[in-house]
Amino acid sequence: TSIAMAKSILLINGPNLNLLGTREPTLYGSTTLPEVVASAQKQASSLSIRLESMQSNHEGVLIDRIHQARGKIDAVVINPGALTHTSVALRDALLGVEIPFVEVHISNIHKREAFRHHSYLSDKAEAVICGLGVYGYEAAIEFAARHIKPKDKAQ
Numbered sequence: 001t002s003i004a005m006a007k008s009i010l011l012i013n014g015p016n017l018n019l020l021g022t023r024e025p026t027l028y029g030s031t032t033l034p035e036v037v038a039s040a041q042k043q044a045s046s047l048s049i050r051l052e053s054m055q056s057n058h059e060g061v062l063i064d065r066i067h068q069a070r071g072k073i074d075a076v077v078i079n080p081g082a083l084t085h086t087s088v089a090l091r092d093a094l095l096g097v098e099i100p101f102v103e104v105h106i107s108n109i110h111k112r113e114a115f116r117h118h119s120y121l122s123d124k125a126e127a128v129i130c131g132l133g134v135y136g137y138e139a140a141i142e143f144a145a146r147h148i149k150p151k152d153k154a155q
């Protein structure tokens, strides 16, 4: 069945995720971000999806990238890092460009400090994945590909 699938996905990683693989490995694992991105690219091409990826430690840089995705990206997969728990601005950027998104956390934020239990994004996310380790990225891309339909716009 030729179900319409997302054609383009933007993978966004927020602050400190550049340290993935060496940062608190009991919580975040030993896989590095480049390795996560490489397997995401492989997965996307097997789904015939264009995957773009970026990481920044700077809230405004993340927001600017989300703005640039407007009209160009069908779905966002985002691990906002600590901005999950603090950033109304990031929430507003995603709502502002009207791109559906999947929220990913490597760790189970609900098993951690109370300040990590709230997300400024979750109530607007198509799905929230947490505690699956870096597999959460694979699950998020699979879900986004199959469940987020491209808007009928010029790709």
Ligand SMILES: O=C(O)[C@@H]1C=C(O)[C@@H](O)[C@H](O)C1
Pocket: 015, 016, 017, 079, 081, 082, 083, 084, 104, 105, 106, 107, 108, 109, 116
């Ligand atoms: O589990 C994760 O991927 C999230 C990553 C971070 O950097 C933390 O600030 C979040 O609280 C959890």
